[in-house]
Amino acid sequence: MKKPLRKAVLPVAGLGTRFLPATKAVAKEMLPVVDKPLIQYAIEEARAAGIEQFCMITGRGKTALVEHFDIAFELEATLRQRNRVEAMEALKGTMVEPGSMVTVRQQVPHGLGHAIWCARAFIGDDPFAILLPDDLVLSDTPCMKQLADAYNETGGNVVAVVEVPREHTNRYGILKTGADDGRLVEVQGLVEKPAPADAPSNLSIIGRYVLMPEVIGHLAKMERGAGNEVQLTDGMAKLIGNQPFHGLRYEGTRFDCGDKVGFLEAQIAFALARPDLAAAVRAFLPKYS
Ligand code: UTP
Numbered sequence: 001m002k003k004p005l006r007k008a009v010l011p012v013a014g015l016g017t018r019f020l021p022a023t024k025a026v027a028k029e030m031l032p033v034v035d036k037p038l039i040q041y042a043i044e045e046a047r048a049a050g051i052e053q054f055c056m057i058t059g060r061g062k063t064a065l066v067e068h069f070d071i072a073f074e075l076e077a078t079l080r081q082r083n084r085v086e087a088m089e090a091l092k093g094t095m096v097e098p099g100s101m102v103t104v105r106q107q108v109p110h111g112l113g114h115a116i117w118c119a120r121a122f123i124g125d126d127p128f129a130i131l132l133p134d135d136l137v138l139s140d141t142p143c144m145k146q147l148a149d150a151y152n153e154t155g156g157n158v159v160a161v162v163e164v165p166r167e168h169t170n171r172y173g174i175l176k177t178g179a180d181d182g183r184l185v186e187v188q189g190l191v192e193k194p195a196p197a198d199a200p201s202n203l204s205i206i207g208r209y210v211l212m213p214e215v216i217g218h219l220a221k222m223e224r225g226a227g228n229e230v231q232l233t234d235g236m237a238k239l240i241g242n243q244p245f246h247g248l249r250y251e252g253t254r255f256d257c258g259d260k261v262g263f264l265e266a267q268i269a270f271a272l273a274r275p276d277l278a279a280a281v282r283a284f285l286p287k288y289s
Contacts, residue, residue: 002127002151002152002155003126003127004050005049005050005051005127005128005129005148005151005210006050006051006052006053006126007051007052007053007054007055007122007123007126007127007128007129008046008051008053008054008055008128008129008130008131008144009055009057009116009119009122009123009128009129009130009131010039010042010043010046010054010055010056010057010130010131010132010133011056011057011106011112011115011116011130011132012027012028012029012039012056012057012058012059012062012065012133013057013058013059013062013105013106013109013115014028014059014109014258015109016028016258018258018259018260019031019258019260019263025061026064027039027061027062027064027065028134028258029042029062029065029133029134030064030065030068031257031263033136033257033263033266033267033270034267034270034271034274034277035090036093037068038133038134038136038257039056039065039068039133040068040093040094041133041136042131042132042133043069043093043096044093044142045131045137045142045143045144045145046129046131046144048142048144048145049129049142049144049145049147049148050145050148051129051144051148052097052100053100053101053102053122054096054100054101054102055101055102055103055104055119055122055123056101056102056103056104057103057104057105057106057115057116057118057119058103058104058105058106059105059106059107059109065103066103068094069094069095069096069101071095072091075091076088076091079091102122104118104119104121104122105118106118110222110229110230111224111225111227111229111230111231111232112132112229112230112231112232113219113225113229113230113231113232113233113234113235114219114222114229114230116130116215116216116219116232116235117216117219117220117222117230120216120220123213123216124213125213126213127151127210127211127212127213128210128211128213129144129147129148129208129209129210129211130207130208130209130211130232131144131207131208132206132207132208133207133257134207134256134257134258135206135207135208135254135255135256135257135258136254136255136257136266136270137160137206137208137250137252137253137254137255138252138253138255138266138269138270138273139250139251139252139253140251140252141251141252143160143208143250143252143254144208146160146248146250146251146252147159147160147208147209147210147248147250148210150184150210150246150248151210153184154184154244154246155244156212156243156244156245156246157187157209157210157211157212157215157236157239157243157244157245157246158209158210158245158246158247158248159187159205159208159209159210159236159246159247159248160205160206160207160208160209160247160248160250161175161185161203161204161205161206161247161248161249161250162203162204162206162249162250162254163202163203163204164202164203164204165202166196166199166202167196168196168204169193169194169195169196169199169202169204170193170194170195170196170199171193171204172193172204172205173190173191173192173193173204173205173231173232173233174190174191174192174193174194174199174200174201174202174203174204174205175187175188175189175190175200175201175203175204175205175247176188176189176190176191176200176201177200177201177203177247182249183248183249184246184247184248184249185203185246185247185248185249186245186246186247187240187245187246187247188240189237189240190205190233190234190236190237190240191233191237192225192226192231192233192234193226193227203247205233205247206250206254208250209232209236211236211239212239212243214239214242214243215232215235215236215238215239218234218235218238218239219232219235253269255269268281268285
């Protein structure tokens with residue numbers, strides 16, 4: 001019997017060095033794409049997959065992320081007084097069920113694997129999702145919902161995967177692939193940031209995962225991997241052979257918003273997907289090409 005997927009971990013403790021100086025006092029995950037911070041896209045996507053409990057792995061200077069999902073009493077009272085219906089509506093997605101969001105501190109950013117290990121008490125014995133808010137996916141069906149559906153089919157671990165140019169394998173976690181039906185691919189091995197010559201494929205993991213709680217025991221060993229960090233990929237690799245492990249070629253377009261060009265592209269793509277903005281954006285775009 002598969003346990004239902006109800007929990008999500010959102011690591012937001014990274015330093016965001018590629019976005020300095022913007023990220024000196026503001027968390028990278030609070031940067032907006034159009035008018036919504038990255039963290040809110042991630043929470044909304046998780047909710048659309050039936051997830052009810054959220055754990056943000058935070059660090060110093062990240063309090064705005066917590067504030068964002070709290071009641072802004074004075075602001076809401078003022079908007080109500082002024083009858084600003086649209087503005088009040090815009091705040092709705094920031095409301096979470098009381099008691100459904102917790103935070104855990106990762107005091108030192110020792111890597112994504114270490115960040116996930118910090119959520120061990122929240123995870124307990126349950127399957128859990130991971131969403132990296134700086135990976136944004138524009139799709140018809142929310143990416144995490146696609147993964148949750150695949151988990152309900154296969155059980156075990158499921159990660160979202162996409163083909164990347166071979167010369168970019170050293171930026172991502174890469175799969176060694178087994179049986180492949182074009183949508184779901186059996187994972188036989190995982191390598192973090194391999195050089196193109198050593199990469200077992202060009203299928204890369206993006207920041208959406210459904211994992212079994214046993215990964216925590218492997219992460220607890222705190223073995224250092226690529227970049228001398230505790231890598232989630234290395235912990236996941238230890239699960240292979242003991243539990244089902246699949247990659248899902250999701251439907252949609254991923255934007256790496258941790259990178260300047262990816263972030264700028266996401267602004268344009270998400271604006272063009274908005275009926276209230278598309279025409280105006282399309283009108284100015286030719287000026288810059
Ligand atoms: P990145 O590799 O993008 O690192 O982390 P970063 O620090 O956020 O950004 P740069 O490279 O310095 O610009 C991927 C995800 O993992 C989280 C980050 O917050 C981001 O969501 N992370 C990374 C942690 O929570 N803790 C870590 O120790 C490392």
